Amino acid sequence: MKIKVLNLPNGDKRIISGNLLEQFDLDYTQALDKLKRDIQFALSVLSRKKSIENQNIRVIQSEHHLDIVDEHNQSLDWLTVEDQWHGFFSILSELTDEDKKDLDEIFPLKQSDTLSIEKQHA
Numbered sequence: 001m002k003i004k005v006l007n008l009p010n011g012d013k014r015i016i017s018g019n020l021l022e023q024f025d026l027d028y029t030q031a032l033d034k035l036k037r038d039i040q041f042a043l044s045v046l047s048r049k050k051s052i053e054n055q056n057i058r059v060i061q062s063e064h065h066l067d068i069v070d071e072h073n074q075s076l077d078w079l080t081v082e083d084q085w086h087g088f089f090s091i092l093s094e095l096t097d098e099d100k101k102d103l104d105e106i107f108p109l110k111q112s113d114t115l116s117i118e119k120q121h122a
Contacts, residue, residue, distance in 0.1 A: 001017055001018065001019060001021075001077070002017065002021045002022060003016070003021075004016040004017070004021060004028070006028055006029060008029060008083070009029075012083045012084065012085045013083070013084050013085060014028060014029070014081060014083050014084075015080075015081070015082045015083075015084060016028055016079070016080070016081050016082075017079075017080050018077055018078050018079035018080050019077055019078050019079075020046075020068075020078040020079045021079060023042075023046065024039070024042050024079065026038050026039065026042065028081065032061055032064075032065075032066055032081065032083070033061065035066060035081065036059050036061050036066055039059050039066065039068070039079060043057070043059070043068070056070065057069065057070055057071075057076065064082060064083040064084070065081065065082050065083070066079075066080065066082075067079075067080045067081075
């Protein structure tokens with residue numbers, strides 16, 4: 001599965017993933033409600049071209065999330081769009097010391113950067 005990460009103008013990160021990511025060439029930077037309409041349109045075109053089985057599928061939206069689901073509201077893993085920023089910091093707080101060392105090797109931060117980030121999101 002391919003994952004695409006976009007930096008939005010407001011500082012959020014938009015994470016797009018799913019089996020249909022390669023199929024849809026959409027403007028993923030637009031507001032979620034507009035993106036939802038584009039995904040619905042793309043699904044209708046795809047259903048005519050590839051004859052997606054007659055499923056009761058729909059695109060659901062929450063404040064920071066879009067997903068294509070079946071009639072039981074189960075994700076189909078076709079396309080998921082998530083806006084995340086604060087979630088990154090909650091993940092950091094759950095890391096073990098060993099995980100933090102590994103992460104520091106990949107993305108080294110100065111001590112002043114770490115203190116600044118913690119103050120902003122405390």
